[in-house]
Amino acid sequence: MPITVPAELAASIVRHHGRSGREFVAALPGLAAEFLRRWELEPDGNPWHGVGSLVLPVNRADGAAVLKLRFVEPDTEAEPVGLRAWNGAGAVELLDHDPATGTMLLERLDGDRTLGGVPDDVAALHILSELLSRLVAVPAPAGVRRLSDLAGVMLHRAAEIEPQLPAEQQRWLAWCAAQVREVVHEPGDRLLHWDLHYDNVLAAHPADRREPWLAIDPQPLAGDPCFELLPALHNRWDDVVATGDPARAVRRRFDLMTEVLELDRARARAWTCGRLLQEMVWHFDDGEPALSPAEQVIVTTLTRER
Numbered sequence: 001m002p003i004t005v006p007a008e009l010a011a012s013i014v015r016h017h018g019r020s021g022r023e024f025v026a027a028l029p030g031l032a033a034e035f036l037r038r039w040e041l042e043p044d045g046n047p048w049h050g051v052g053s054l055v056l057p058v059n060r061a062d063g064a065a066v067l068k069l070r071f072v073e074p075d076t077e078a079e080p081v082g083l084r085a086w087n088g089a090g091a092v093e094l095l096d097h098d099p100a101t102g103t104m105l106l107e108r109l110d111g112d113r114t115l116g117g118v119p120d121d122v123a124a125l126h127i128l129s130e131l132l133s134r135l136v137a138v139p140a141p142a143g144v145r146r147l148s149d150l151a152g153v154m155l156h157r158a159a160e161i162e163p164q165l166p167a168e169q170q171r172w173l174a175w176c177a178a179q180v181r182e183v184v185h186e187p188g189d190r191l192l193h194w195d196l197h198y199d200n201v202l203a204a205h206p207a208d209r210r211e212p213w214l215a216i217d218p219q220p221l222a223g224d225p226c227f228e229l230l231p232a233l234h235n236r237w238d239d240v241v242a243t244g245d246p247a248r249a250v251r252r253r254f255d256l257m258t259e260v261l262e263l264d265r266a267r268a269r270a271w272t273c274g275r276l277l278q279e280m281v282w283h284f285d286d287g288e289p290a291l292s293p294a295e296q297v298i299v300t301t302l303t304r305e306r
Helices: 007-038 079-086 121-135 147-164 167-183 230-234 237-242 246-261 265-285 293-303
Strands: 053-060 063-070 094-098 103-107 109-114 190-192 201-204 213-215 221-223
Touching: 007 053, 007 063, 007 103, 079 094, 079 103, 079 190, 121 201, 121 213, 121 230, 121 246, 147 167, 147 221, 147 265, 167 265, 167 293, 230 246, 230 265, 230 293, 237 246, 237 293, 246 265, 246 293, 265 293
Parallel strands: none
Antiparallel strands: 053 063, 063 103, 094 103, 109 201, 190 221, 201 213
16 A cells, blocks of 8 residues: 655655655655565554654554654654663553664554543643653663753853843743753753653553553653653643643642652752753744743743742
8 A cells, every 4th residue: 555645744854854854755655665564564544643753553463553654863763772671661662673764663552542632631640740750760771862961062052042032031041051050960860751741642552451551752861850841841731721820730730740750849940941941942943932931931930939
C-alpha cells in the first residue's frame, strides 16, 4: 500500500528543516516501504503524525505495533536510548530500532486516549506526576544530552539577547537567568523525558493493558527532575483560565508536582525558570514575543514563590 505523507506533517518538517526536511519528506514513502518489508509488517489502519514523525499502525507475527519514521535532530536522536533504559516501565516499549535512519518499531498504544482527554485536569496531573516520578528514578545512560551543557549555552545566549528585549522582558530574562546560575553547578544525573505533557501520555492498547498510562515521544536528557515541570504547568491552559485565578491554579499545579515527585521547592523553582529562560531564547530566535500569556503567568507566579 503506497504511503502518503500528510500535508501538515510535510509542511512542518520543511518549515523547521528547509532543504534537508524536503529531502526527508520525499524519501518517506520509500523508507516506510523498506521497513514494512524488512521487519515483515502489515499496515493496519490510518497513519498519524506529530510535528516531525510519521507513525504507521502495523501488525507483525506476534501482534500489533507501530512503525515510527522520524526526522532525527539533536533533541530527539537519543529517543531509543531513553526507551531502552526505561525498558517499558512507564514508557512505550521499543521493539526494534534502525540506527542508520532512526526508524523505530514501538509497542502499539491507544492513540485515541491521552491524559488530555481525562476530564478532571487535577486527576490527570496526578497521574502524570506519578508517571514522571517513575521515569526520573532511572539514572541517565550514556549517549543522551546533558542539562549542564544545555544550561551553559542557554545562559550565554540569554546574555546576548537581553539588551535587545523590551524592559519588562529584560526583567523576566534576568530573573530567570539568576535562578539558573544558583543551580547550574548541580545539574543532576537522572533520565529526563524533557517534554512530558498530557498529550504525550497515552493509554495502553485495549488488547494489552500492561499499564494504564505510558509516556511517549521522549527527548532524553541527563539532569535534575526539577527541570521537568514546565510542560505540565502550561498544558491544558484553558483549565487554568477557567478557575478564574490562573496564578492560584499554577501554584496548585506546582505544589502537586513538587509533592508527588518529592522535589526541593527552591530547586524546582530555579530549574522551572531554566525552562522559561529556554523558551525566551527560542521565542526570540523565532521572532516571537519572549513569553506566551501562559508563560507570563507562570513566571510572575514563580517570582512570588519564596
